[in-house]
Amino acid sequence: MASYHAASPYPSGSTERQGSSALLGIVALFLGIAVAILAIVAVVLVKTADDARDDAKLAAGSTDHSAHSAAANGAVSLPLQSFAGAVPENAEALAEAHASYDASLPPVPAGDLVKVQMTLKDMVVEVAPGVKYNTWAFDGHGAPGPVVHVREGQTVEMTLTNGGAIPHSIDFHAARIAPDVAFRDVAPGDSFTFRFTAGDPGVYMYHCGTKPVLAHIANGMYGAIVVDPATPLPKADREYVLVASEWYLTGDGIEQAASLDLAKARAMQPDWTTFNGYANQYVTHPLTSKPGETVRFYVVAAGPTLDTDFHVVGTIFDRAWVNGDMTQFQQGVQTVGVPAGGGAVFDVKIDEPGMYPFVSHAFAHVDLGQVGLLKVGNPKGTQTH
């Protein structure tokens, strides 16, 4: 008797047992065939993965298959050393002393033509308390670059002056324009001016489009442009702009400023994720509103690669213009994905005083710093600044 009958629950010699044995035999036969097929598939998959890895190494110019060489050439070899959350001992005091990025939406300039000038500078900024990083800053003030705010129908005249060491460019997602002309590389020391008409309302990303774009965005070359619809949106009492992004560090940045770890960026293994370029800055310095006010968030996910799942804890979006589509909004939604390279607009009206966290609800991002607080009123036990 075959061994697979041994566990039969039926009494020995019963007719049920005979029927069951035949059935079990058929089942076992099919299971055996299935296991064999799966084994063949697994072997093929492993071989394909090996081939792909080899192709990647060859594409990266490496014939040396050692882990060190592969990482150096960007053919990622995990694990990569993480500096996530590493801060100096006085981090709390440093966070308090940090001047948070002003998230308030600036007013729309008057006139039909809005002139925007940015002078790019290579500079060290902090991306978390005491964590220094070598950025390429669009306006000489770190990342993100300044918020550009215009109204539908206005013309934007953009002048980029390159005060950095290598070529850069600026790509506006709000523009309909030939990118090979308008978004061209600007050599160090040069300036370039182009115009576009802001014909599509919404909130958009702008960024450097010079190759490799991954490196230029990861080094802080991004920002938001808000295009108000010609027909105004419902009134909001406060308007805030949040640009979400992630940082990939070659070191902890504490003693010495870190630079971009391209292998980590390719592996999508950030050390820090932030709103407006600095981890947890609005936890220490909350955004504010009064009870009953409508607060509008313009959210851009700059990436360079990761999305942001925007959520405000303790409330529900009264209006969500998903994907920056200003022709319609959703009501009563809890979390909205903002894709890397995309934007969305959110209204919340909160009546009850309290501290309301805003987060990317992909919670690894919260651990890495993409979290802030909206302080409604003056709830007990909180600071009043």
Ligand SMILES: [Cu+2]
């Ligand atoms: Cu650039």
